[in-house]
Amino acid sequence: MDATDHLPCQRHLFEIPDDISYLDAAAWSPLPRAVREAGEAGLLVKARPWDHPREAVPAQAERARRAAARLIGATTDDVAIMGSVSHAMATAAANLTVAPGGRVLRVADEFPSLRYAFDRLATARGLIVEEVPRPGDGDWTAALLAALGRAGAPPVAVATLTPLHWTDGGLIDLDRLAPAVHAAGAALVIDATQAAGALPVDVGRWRPDFLAFPTYKWALGPYGLAFLYAAPHRQGGAPIEDNIGNRPPAAGARRYDRGELNDPILLPMAATGLELVLSWDASAVATRLRRLTDQLTEGVVGLGVSAAARHLRSPNILGLRAAGGLPPGLADQLRQAGIFASERSGALRLSPHVWADEGDVKRCVKALRHAL
Template identity: 60%
Template sequence: MLPSQHALFEIPPGVCYLDGTAYSALPLSVRAAGERGVLTKSQPWKYPDARADALAESARAATARLIGATPDDIAILGSVSQGIATAARNLPLPFGQRILRMQHEFPSQALVWDRLASERGLALEIVPRPPDGDWTAAPLTAISRPGAPPIAVAALTPLHWSDAALVSLERLMQVLREAGATIVVDATQALGVMPIDVALLQPDFLAFPTYKWLLGPYSLGFLYAAPHRQSGLPLDENNGNRSSGIPAPGARRYD
């Protein structure tokens, strides 16, 4: 059993805070790190190394360990929506094929796919909420529906946003890979409370923020890009991801 973690947070006795799914309380150590970060800009003469890459690379390496990746597979972003948009920008979307997603999905994992389906002539298939709550069986049925167009992209999540129902990515991804589909995962609801191993799952892209179960700040997110998806274009081009006009190696090009 996990012992009490109360001493790690600035939560007064008598306060029971439960909204970790949307606005988690920061641990004292995270608050201290944030304050140190502010000081590097408030008193920059005291922090000559603040603009070096060491802190970013440390965060990249920690993220890689968390999901079974390598640091070269990780891009640092400001949100999950940026991660999903990066994936969408770099995927082939053949006319007439399907984009598959689940009903009542979080907007970051829905809006861009809905728009692209309309713009590029793809069939948008939104798997309806199953009466029995089985969010694994329902997508499996949709994937193998007789006569349906091939799936170009499947937008998935390990835990459904609206009700936290478990989605067995292992089962879905095996079938999707056999069908030749590209797989984009939003792991926001799951990472930090259940193990996620990209070596096992083999998604094309997987995005997540720090503000929920990872007990971090808003405006910080990460994108895993599989090795064969690391030659695309970022959402914007800057001195970090394209220094001297040369794209950064690996997923860093998406920073």
């Protein structure tokens, strides 16, 4: 066990070479060996269907649904299986009843999956889209609270929020914001893409109308699969696609399930990844990632880049910015040194997960000292 608290490094579960520092979980994660093996076994179901009865596949859907529900503190009946977060958000937007003239509240530079469906809703229902500008002091939570309670502003109809800003890990404290949204009488829609699997996510605490997350990032699963939580009072709506699986007698959030649900490859992969994440304590994962991002922050002192104050950034993503902008091609330079990260909206985004350790931090800091 290293210095990152009670959860030891899990690199042995992955196929990451010793000379690679993969700090890009916020883009997509490498698959654990067990998840890859689950996918390979699923391929055989399609390659040799005479040896693998299709009747066994629906159980994999319920296995994945059950694991997704556990991850966010929901019941199995509250979770729909989607093809993507954009599919989930389109479903959520289509099932909100809002009065004209209200506001759709979100942060500036939000990820497209959380923008487009609600832009369409705003146009169709006569709503005003308000994007809270990036605060100069980095305090997204205070800026959003001020926008929620601004005197004389139209009422907030829908708040579309995330636990952190996807570009640089800026904290958006839903423990403070969710009660304020509810007090304003607004619907709350949460995109937990950059949190589920890395941070504690609890629908019982935040009480969203809808919450969605995919499996291909922090949940250590495949691309092309996501989950939508629908609060009990939001489960009587209509799916955006009709298929034999989501028509009555399907009930609860299953009414929103995607077509071609019974995928013999993606479902067991997603379930295996989710069950692996569930085998760790979510708070221990967050603590481990906090210490790694803290070490990265300490390591770049004096290099002309800076991050938000510790209390204003999420544990799992560190965004580094430079006053005059990052040097061109910085991420490419790091990649040549075996360091994998992303540049997003002017920030170098470093996002370690459970496979990373202090050696990765030191290698990254050394490469940054050379590049900067």
